[in-house]
Amino acid sequence: MSKLKRNVLRSRWLQLAEQMKAEDLGALLLTDPADVRWLTGFSGSNGAALAITSGAPLLATDGRYADQSAAECPDAEIIITRDLIEQLLLRLRENSATALGVDPLSLTLQQFRTISAHPAMFGVRVQEVESPLRELRMxxxxxxxxxxxxxxxxxxxxxxxxxxxxxxxxxxxxxxxxxxxxxxxxxxxxxxxxxxxxxxxxxxxxxxxxxxxxxxxxxxxxxxxxxxxxxxxxxxxxxxxxxxxxxxxxxxxxxxxxxxxxxxxxxxxxxxxxxxxxxxxxxxxxxxxxxxxxxxxxxxxxxxxxxxxxxxxxxxxxxxxxxxxxxxxxxxxxxxxxxxxxxxxxxxxxxxxxxxxxxxxxxxxxx
Known part of the structure; x- marks a missing residue:
């Protein structure tokens, strides 16, 4: 990966973090493949990301993409798992976030209900938001x-x-x-x-x-x-x-x-x-x-x-x-x-x- 690409990704993280802070969001769950790629550089077909205001995003994908994700996303923290969203929610607790933004247009109703009821979300406010990446990506x-x-x-x-x-x-x-x-x-x-x-x-x-x-x-x-x-x-x-x-x-x-x-x-x-x-x-x-x-x-x-x-x-x-x-x-x-x-x-x-x-x-x- 070129130095240019790494700088581009870091700039995107900073832009998104500023918008999240303005909306009082400590974390943002991304499941749309284009959003995940824009933020992390990951081009595989199965990935989800957790954007946090305190640092680099977390990327969850499965074992088929272990090598690819490591090559494409050298500065993201990568979680290899079959349970993408669940593992990201578990890591959310470690980052002390009090509010998680989710884009209802990128989730099924069942996914949204699963997130809201997950034990890791105790004490964390789930907030429906229009993904700020729509404006940033435009x-x-x-x-x-x-x-x-x-x-x-x-x-x-x-x-x-x-x-x-x-x-x-x-x-x-x-x-x-x-x-x-x-x-x-x-x-x-x-x-x-x-x-x-x-x-x-x-x-x-x-x-x-x-x-x-x-x-x-x-x-x-x-x-x-x-x-x-x-x-x-x-x-x-x-x-x-x-x-x-x-x-x-x-x-x-x-x-x-x-x-x-x-x-x-x-x-x-x-x-x-x-x-x-x-x-x-x-x-x-x-x-x-x-x-x-x-x-x-x-x-x-x-x-x-x-x-x-x-x-x-x-x-x-x-x-x-x-x-x-x-x-x-x-x-x-x-x-x-x-x-x-x-x-x-x-x-x-x-x-x-x-x-x-x-x-x-x-x-x-x-x-």
Whole structure:
């Protein structure tokens, strides 16, 4: 582990400790995998952490991850056990904490009841809190942005390679798996999320799952995908026309979405309301008489999770700030006919908007 990474982790512990002190929390239980990774560096699939204000966090994981946790988390105290939460609660007593914060969104009801009734919690107040890590994780460090840039470049490089490989008659599943293999060859540790490939009428479903449907000439073909670098994700969508000139309705939908995305990117400035950025895109699509087919919010934050704060929607609260990556992804989905989505991962920098997933936004022909 590099010295930089260790310094990054120590800085995060200090930031979290300050927030916990402000909320009068001596300890905070973390069970969400992204929270655990952000705080401790542990990337395994089974871990929980106890953040304390008096020092380094405690990480609990099972024996499968003994070597991995030691390598990834050299400054955390590591507990190897099958009973992650119980062992962390037992250690809580040793740290003399009088209040334990738990995030109900990251726990099952049974887990919460078990924690509240555990003998180790005698005299310790269990407090439901919105995890302060949501705010801390939202603003990305340079270390994090570098990894997101890498994930974005792998994503767009892979799409460029895929373009020339798409043929009429290929199935949606074939396209999806080919793209994922290319991303792996280019260095992606995993896909950021299950790849969406929606052809023809399947494009009318915003989150269509790829099928064996064969791509046909004249289809609109939407591909929503992303690579991953050290846990950090990219999210990109492009819609293509397959082996034909677009019909009028296809061109109208595409260029409305393209203009909407550009309008939203223009509105995305530090301090701008997230709802106003959504409104900028929605206004364009409404003017094109396609408002009924734009059925989701404009975008979302992204990082260790593909969907995280902030949300960009018509009723979302809050503002955008510098160093907060987010997506801009307006779409039009016409049931039974097809759909269009154009999506980029972006971040506001001191000198303006940086688009991480840079790739042509004109209606490209494939096949």
């Amino acid at each position: 603003v990305k460090e340079l270390y994090e942005l570098d990894r997101m840039r890498k994930a974005a470049k792998v994503s767009t490089d892979a799409l460029r390679k895929l373009q020339g490989m798409i043929e009429v008659g290929m199935s949606e599943l074939h396209v999806a798996r080919t793209l994922e293999a290319i991303m792996g060859d280019l260095g992606s540790e995993d896909r950021a999320f299950p790849t969406i490939v929606a052809s023809g009428p399947n494009g009318g479903r915003p989150h269509h799952q790829p099928t064996t449907r064969a791509i046909e000439a004249g289809d609109l073909l939407t591909i929503d995908f992303g690579a991953m670098s050290e846990g950090y994700r990219a999210d990109c969508t492009r819609t293509f026309i397959v082996a034909a000139e677009p019909e009028d309705w296809q061109a109208d939908a595409y260029f409305a979405v393209k203009r909407a995305a550009a309008s939203a990117r223009d509105a995305a400035k530090a301090g701008a309301k997230t709802s106003a950025i959504d409104a900028a895109a929605r206004k364009v699509i409404t003017k094109a008489d396609l408002a009924e087919y734009f059925v989701h919010g404009l975008g979302h934050g992204i990082g260790l999770n593909v969907h995280e704060a902030p949300l960009l929607g018509a009723s979302s609260a809050g503002t955008l700030e510098e160093s907060v990556p987010f997506t801009v992804e307006p779409g039009v989905y016409i049931p039974g006919k097809g759909g269009v989505r154009i999506e980029d991962t972006c971040v506001i920098q001191p000198d303006g908007l940086e688009i991480l997933t840079e790739f042509p936004r004109k209606l490209l022909r494939v096949g």
